[in-house]
Amino acid sequence: MPTLFSRIIAGELPGRFVWQDPEVTAFLTNAPLRPGHTLVVPRREIDQWTDAGGALLGRCTEVAQAVGRGVRRAWDAPRAGLVIAGFEVPHLHIHVAPVWDMSDFDFSKAKPEEDQSALDDAAEKLRSALLELGYEQARDTARR
Template structure:
Protein backbone atom coordinates (compact mmCIF):
# COMPACT_ATOMS: atom_id res chain seq x y z
CA UNK A 1 0.00 0.00 0.00
CA UNK A 2 1.31 3.42 -0.94
CA UNK A 3 2.03 5.66 2.04
CA UNK A 4 0.63 9.13 2.53
CA UNK A 5 4.14 10.50 2.08
CA UNK A 6 4.61 8.67 -1.22
CA UNK A 7 1.40 10.29 -2.46
CA UNK A 8 2.73 13.71 -1.36
CA UNK A 9 6.07 13.07 -3.09
CA UNK A 10 4.22 12.00 -6.27
CA UNK A 11 2.23 15.25 -6.24
CA UNK A 12 -1.09 13.52 -5.56
CA UNK A 13 -1.44 15.38 -2.25
CA UNK A 14 -0.21 18.88 -1.50
CA UNK A 15 2.61 19.93 0.82
CA UNK A 16 4.84 22.93 1.57
CA UNK A 17 8.13 21.60 0.17
CA UNK A 18 11.40 23.19 1.27
CA UNK A 19 13.86 20.63 -0.17
CA UNK A 20 13.86 18.24 -3.12
CA UNK A 21 16.68 16.13 -4.47
CA UNK A 22 16.71 12.80 -6.30
CA UNK A 23 16.61 10.75 -3.07
CA UNK A 24 15.04 12.89 -0.32
CA UNK A 25 12.39 15.58 0.11
CA UNK A 26 11.50 17.81 3.03
CA UNK A 27 8.21 19.58 3.67
CA UNK A 28 6.59 21.39 6.56
CA UNK A 29 4.49 19.53 9.09
CA UNK A 30 0.91 20.76 9.25
CA UNK A 31 0.87 19.81 12.95
CA UNK A 32 4.09 21.54 14.00
CA UNK A 33 5.90 21.32 17.31
CA UNK A 34 7.07 24.87 16.53
CA UNK A 35 6.85 27.05 13.44
CA UNK A 36 9.34 25.62 10.94
CA UNK A 37 8.84 21.97 11.96
CA UNK A 38 9.90 20.02 8.87
CA UNK A 39 9.65 16.37 7.86
CA UNK A 40 12.63 14.86 6.01
CA UNK A 41 11.44 11.87 3.95
CA UNK A 42 13.21 9.50 1.55
CA UNK A 43 11.48 9.14 -1.81
CA UNK A 44 11.81 5.36 -1.53
CA UNK A 45 9.27 3.83 0.84
CA UNK A 46 10.86 2.39 3.97
CA UNK A 47 8.66 1.89 7.02
CA UNK A 48 11.11 1.85 9.94
CA UNK A 49 14.38 3.74 10.09
CA UNK A 50 15.99 0.54 11.34
CA UNK A 51 15.00 -1.13 8.03
CA UNK A 52 16.61 1.55 5.86
CA UNK A 53 19.83 0.69 4.06
CA UNK A 54 22.86 2.67 5.15
CA UNK A 55 22.88 4.93 2.08
CA UNK A 56 19.21 5.94 2.50
CA UNK A 57 19.64 6.66 6.19
CA UNK A 58 22.85 8.58 5.54
CA UNK A 59 21.16 10.75 2.86
CA UNK A 60 18.20 11.47 5.15
CA UNK A 61 20.48 12.48 8.00
CA UNK A 62 22.56 14.67 5.71
CA UNK A 63 19.40 16.50 4.57
CA UNK A 64 18.13 16.65 8.18
CA UNK A 65 21.39 18.38 9.14
CA UNK A 66 20.90 20.95 6.37
CA UNK A 67 17.29 21.53 7.43
CA UNK A 68 18.48 21.80 11.04
CA UNK A 69 20.97 24.49 10.11
CA UNK A 70 18.20 26.23 8.18
CA UNK A 71 15.67 26.24 11.03
CA UNK A 72 18.29 27.49 13.48
CA UNK A 73 19.09 30.36 11.13
CA UNK A 74 15.54 31.16 10.07
CA UNK A 75 14.14 31.31 13.62
CA UNK A 76 17.33 32.25 15.50
CA UNK A 77 16.90 29.08 17.54
CA UNK A 78 19.63 27.86 19.89
CA UNK A 79 19.12 24.27 18.71
CA UNK A 80 17.53 22.21 15.97
CA UNK A 81 15.68 19.27 17.44
CA UNK A 82 15.54 15.93 15.68
CA UNK A 83 13.11 13.07 16.35
CA UNK A 84 12.52 9.80 14.52
CA UNK A 85 9.28 8.33 15.85
CA UNK A 86 7.52 6.68 12.93
CA UNK A 87 4.11 6.03 14.41
CA UNK A 88 2.16 8.63 12.43
CA UNK A 89 2.88 7.42 8.88
CA UNK A 90 4.48 4.07 7.94
CA UNK A 91 7.20 5.76 5.87
CA UNK A 92 10.55 6.77 7.38
CA UNK A 93 10.51 10.45 8.30
CA UNK A 94 12.69 12.63 10.46
CA UNK A 95 11.16 15.51 12.38
CA UNK A 96 13.41 18.60 12.45
CA UNK A 97 12.29 21.73 14.29
CA UNK A 98 13.72 24.85 15.89
CA UNK A 99 13.77 24.28 19.65
CA UNK A 100 14.47 26.34 22.74
CA UNK A 101 14.03 23.70 25.47
CA UNK A 102 12.85 20.13 26.08
CA UNK A 103 9.19 21.15 26.26
CA UNK A 104 9.36 21.84 22.50
CA UNK A 105 9.37 18.06 21.93
CA UNK A 106 5.87 17.48 23.33
CA UNK A 107 3.91 15.94 20.45
CA UNK A 108 0.76 15.85 22.60
CA UNK A 109 0.59 19.65 22.39
CA UNK A 110 0.57 20.01 18.59
CA UNK A 111 -2.44 21.30 16.70
CA UNK A 112 -3.02 21.44 12.98
CA UNK A 113 -2.02 24.74 11.41
CA UNK A 114 -5.08 26.02 9.57
CA UNK A 115 -3.59 29.31 8.37
CA UNK A 116 -2.33 28.64 4.85
CA UNK A 117 -0.49 31.97 4.74
CA UNK A 118 1.43 31.04 7.91
CA UNK A 119 2.60 27.81 6.27
CA UNK A 120 3.53 29.66 3.07
CA UNK A 121 5.52 32.23 5.07
CA UNK A 122 7.31 29.58 7.14
CA UNK A 123 8.25 27.58 4.03
CA UNK A 124 9.61 30.67 2.29
CA UNK A 125 11.51 31.72 5.40
CA UNK A 126 13.17 28.30 5.61
CA UNK A 127 13.92 28.18 1.87
CA UNK A 128 15.54 31.64 2.17
CA UNK A 129 17.71 30.47 5.09
CA UNK A 130 18.75 27.35 3.17
CA UNK A 131 19.71 29.44 0.14
CA UNK A 132 21.69 31.82 2.39
CA UNK A 133 23.55 28.78 3.73
CA UNK A 134 24.43 27.76 0.16
CA UNK A 135 22.06 24.84 -0.37
CA UNK A 136 20.86 24.47 -3.95
CA UNK A 137 18.21 21.78 -3.36
CA UNK A 138 15.56 24.11 -2.02
CA UNK A 139 12.17 23.34 -3.49
CA UNK A 140 11.82 26.49 -5.61
CA UNK A 141 12.45 24.86 -8.97
CA UNK A 142 10.08 22.06 -9.75
CA UNK A 143 8.09 22.46 -6.55
CA UNK A 144 4.36 21.88 -6.76
CA UNK A 145 2.31 24.99 -7.29
CA UNK A 146 0.97 26.93 -4.31
CA UNK A 147 -2.39 25.20 -4.71
CA UNK A 148 -0.81 21.76 -4.24
CA UNK A 149 1.58 22.46 -1.38
CA UNK A 150 -0.76 21.83 1.54
CA UNK A 151 -0.50 18.46 3.29
CA UNK A 152 -3.90 16.99 4.11
Protein backbone atom coordinates in the same frame (compact mmCIF):
# COMPACT_ATOMS: atom_id res chain seq x y z
CA MET B 1 -1.18 1.33 -1.44
CA PRO B 2 1.08 4.40 -1.34
CA THR B 3 1.72 6.09 1.98
CA LEU B 4 0.49 9.59 2.75
CA PHE B 5 4.05 10.84 2.26
CA SER B 6 4.42 9.08 -1.11
CA ARG B 7 1.24 10.82 -2.22
CA ILE B 8 2.61 14.20 -1.10
CA ILE B 9 5.92 13.53 -2.87
CA ALA B 10 4.04 12.52 -6.05
CA GLY B 11 2.03 15.75 -5.97
CA GLU B 12 -1.28 14.00 -5.34
CA LEU B 13 -1.64 15.87 -2.05
CA PRO B 14 -0.41 19.36 -1.22
CA GLY B 15 2.98 19.82 0.40
CA ARG B 16 5.16 22.77 1.34
CA PHE B 17 8.52 21.53 0.14
CA VAL B 18 11.82 23.01 1.26
CA TRP B 19 14.22 20.39 -0.15
CA GLN B 20 14.22 18.04 -3.13
CA ASP B 21 16.94 15.74 -4.38
CA PRO B 22 16.86 12.36 -6.14
CA GLU B 23 16.69 10.33 -2.91
CA VAL B 24 15.24 12.57 -0.20
CA THR B 25 12.71 15.35 0.13
CA ALA B 26 11.66 17.61 2.99
CA PHE B 27 8.39 19.42 3.56
CA LEU B 28 6.68 21.19 6.41
CA THR B 29 4.29 19.21 8.56
CA ASN B 30 0.74 20.53 8.69
CA ALA B 31 0.70 19.96 12.49
CA PRO B 32 3.88 21.70 13.64
CA LEU B 33 5.41 21.66 17.09
CA ARG B 34 6.74 25.11 16.19
CA PRO B 35 6.87 27.13 12.97
CA GLY B 36 9.42 25.54 10.67
CA HIS B 37 8.77 21.97 11.83
CA THR B 38 9.90 19.93 8.83
CA LEU B 39 9.75 16.27 7.86
CA VAL B 40 12.73 14.76 6.04
CA VAL B 41 11.48 11.78 4.02
CA PRO B 42 13.13 9.35 1.61
CA ARG B 43 11.34 9.08 -1.71
CA ARG B 44 11.40 5.29 -1.41
CA GLU B 45 8.81 3.87 0.97
CA ILE B 46 10.54 2.33 3.99
CA ASP B 47 8.42 1.76 7.08
CA GLN B 48 11.01 2.01 9.86
CA TRP B 49 14.37 3.71 10.09
CA THR B 50 15.92 0.44 11.24
CA ASP B 51 14.98 -1.08 7.87
CA ALA B 52 16.76 1.58 5.81
CA GLY B 53 20.12 0.86 4.25
CA GLY B 54 23.04 2.72 5.77
CA ALA B 55 23.61 4.92 2.72
CA LEU B 56 19.97 6.06 2.53
CA LEU B 57 19.71 6.61 6.27
CA GLY B 58 22.95 8.56 6.09
CA ARG B 59 21.55 10.70 3.26
CA CYS B 60 18.38 11.37 5.28
CA THR B 61 20.53 12.45 8.21
CA GLU B 62 22.63 14.73 5.97
CA VAL B 63 19.47 16.42 4.72
CA ALA B 64 18.12 16.67 8.28
CA GLN B 65 21.36 18.36 9.31
CA ALA B 66 21.06 20.88 6.48
CA VAL B 67 17.41 21.55 7.36
CA GLY B 68 18.46 21.90 10.99
CA ARG B 69 20.96 24.57 10.01
CA GLY B 70 18.19 26.28 8.07
CA VAL B 71 15.65 26.28 10.92
CA ARG B 72 18.23 27.59 13.36
CA ARG B 73 19.07 30.42 10.98
CA ALA B 74 15.48 31.23 9.99
CA TRP B 75 14.10 31.32 13.55
CA ASP B 76 17.28 32.28 15.41
CA ALA B 77 16.84 29.14 17.51
CA PRO B 78 19.56 27.95 19.90
CA ARG B 79 19.05 24.34 18.74
CA ALA B 80 17.59 22.31 15.93
CA GLY B 81 15.69 19.37 17.35
CA LEU B 82 15.65 15.99 15.64
CA VAL B 83 13.25 13.13 16.37
CA ILE B 84 12.63 9.82 14.62
CA ALA B 85 9.38 8.56 16.10
CA GLY B 86 7.80 6.53 13.31
CA PHE B 87 4.27 6.16 14.61
CA GLU B 88 2.27 8.65 12.58
CA VAL B 89 2.86 7.39 9.02
CA PRO B 90 4.43 4.04 8.03
CA HIS B 91 7.11 5.78 5.97
CA LEU B 92 10.48 6.71 7.45
CA HIS B 93 10.56 10.39 8.38
CA ILE B 94 12.77 12.57 10.52
CA HIS B 95 11.24 15.52 12.39
CA VAL B 96 13.43 18.64 12.41
CA ALA B 97 12.30 21.79 14.21
CA PRO B 98 13.71 24.90 15.84
CA VAL B 99 13.75 24.33 19.60
CA TRP B 100 14.45 26.37 22.71
CA ASP B 101 13.99 23.72 25.42
CA MET B 102 12.78 20.16 26.00
CA SER B 103 9.12 21.20 26.15
CA ASP B 104 9.37 21.90 22.40
CA PHE B 105 9.45 18.11 21.86
CA ASP B 106 5.95 17.56 23.31
CA PHE B 107 4.07 16.01 20.38
CA SER B 108 0.80 16.19 22.30
CA LYS B 109 0.92 19.96 21.59
CA ALA B 110 1.13 19.47 17.82
CA LYS B 111 -2.14 20.53 16.24
CA PRO B 112 -3.09 21.03 12.59
CA GLU B 113 -2.29 24.59 11.55
CA GLU B 114 -5.53 26.34 10.63
CA ASP B 115 -3.81 29.38 9.12
CA GLN B 116 -2.47 28.01 5.84
CA SER B 117 -0.69 31.28 5.11
CA ALA B 118 1.39 30.72 8.27
CA LEU B 119 2.62 27.44 6.75
CA ASP B 120 3.34 29.16 3.43
CA ASP B 121 5.30 31.89 5.23
CA ALA B 122 7.29 29.36 7.28
CA ALA B 123 8.16 27.36 4.16
CA GLU B 124 9.36 30.47 2.34
CA LYS B 125 11.38 31.58 5.36
CA LEU B 126 13.07 28.18 5.60
CA ARG B 127 13.71 27.95 1.84
CA SER B 128 15.33 31.40 1.96
CA ALA B 129 17.55 30.40 4.88
CA LEU B 130 18.61 27.19 3.13
CA LEU B 131 19.47 29.10 -0.04
CA GLU B 132 21.46 31.66 1.98
CA LEU B 133 23.40 28.72 3.44
CA GLY B 134 24.18 27.52 -0.09
CA TYR B 135 21.77 24.59 -0.34
CA GLU B 136 20.55 24.68 -3.93
CA GLN B 137 18.19 21.75 -3.22
CA ALA B 138 15.84 24.34 -1.70
CA ARG B 139 15.47 26.17 -5.02
CA ASP B 140 12.24 25.69 -6.97
CA THR B 141 10.61 23.54 -4.29
CA ALA B 142 7.58 25.70 -3.61
CA ARG B 143 5.11 23.51 -5.52
CA ARG B 144 2.05 22.47 -3.59
